[in-house]
Amino acid sequence: MNQVLASPRDIRQQALADARREHILSAARAVFIELGLEAVSMREIAKRAGYTAGAIYSYFASKEEIYGALLAESLERLNDFVNLAAEDSSVNQKRQTALEELRKSALAFYEFYRDNPRDLDLGFYLFQGLKPRGLTNEWDSALNARLRAAMKHQEAALMKLGCSKKEVDTELTAIFAHIVGVLLLNHTGRIRMFGKGADELITHYLDQLALRLPIKK
Template sequence: MEAKLHRQKAQSDLRRGLMLDAARRVFERLGIEGGSIREIAKEAGYTAGAIYSYFENKEAIYGALLAETLERLHATVAAAGTANQAPADRLEAKASAWFGFFADSPRDLDLGFYLVQGMRPRGLTTELNHQLNDRLLDALRPCETALQSMGLNADDALRENTALFAHGMGLLLLKHTGRIRMFGQDATLLFDAYLISLVERLQKRPG
């Protein structure tokens, strides 16, 4: 009986994963607003009814995709750097990790911008929105912790981390829209320069 339940769960998880993969492709092609349950079902090779047996609506699918993105982001940041690094080196490793994650994956950035900008889709519950926001903050918190280890108090560390994130998001938007080319610049090099400048400024602060 237990083996049967395990097989059933594995099959259910596989179907759910296939549906999410299909939804990601549909959203990439048509956008979140333009994609529909019918389109997702067609892409996945299931009926619309089958999709509804797993997800209440399109927004629930979006929420699941964004949660998946945030888990991968969190894992990427967690794996960056080492615990015995100097705080400045740890800050650079963690910040470069989240920036690189979105630099290499523009579709994940597209999904995340509902979260980043607070423009959540209709139907995404307040509770889920808070959960997703908290998970994003979890991925950014190692930078904040490193800033505190460099001597900043909690308020100053939060302010600097917010500015770092805002700077990085601006560069990522320029990169993925192609607007960075009008300046003849490289987004990653500009982000690295900001990080170096931030570290140098903090290290010059009076003890």
């Protein structure tokens, strides 16, 4: 079957639409971080982007959809960062142990958010109270899947170490909770009251985790 090639005009129009969409996302990212999801309106996002409110509805149906797109983009960059760390490890350490694989992938997850505080802000704005607000079940499921994908190297390492499925789920949850807790303390400056650094706490946790994990014979 012959494919219909896009005309130069169609290509230009698509490039322009993509550029406008990215401009809207950039403006929305700034206003979400400044004001929070609940306080932001489509009108405010349009104002920051230099468009009318009606204009941005041709790209996004709601502020929640804009937020979902921003968070999806952030999670893709997280996955890329973690995957790159895993690839570097396999090249530089061909005989890398499962413990080393676990440590490097967990550190990469932590370092991405440590070094990209705006992405951390976006992630935290997803939660108000204890439940995700403002996103459809479809968006929530898709975003959770991308977040879980960023932990696939940790999951694989735990399985190599001989953890059962239940143990893998427990350890992944604990690693995630610990990383998020340290990031929150560091991000808000509350960590200073303990006289410890974020990197120090993450390293300590992973050291202790390595000592108690079962090692597959």
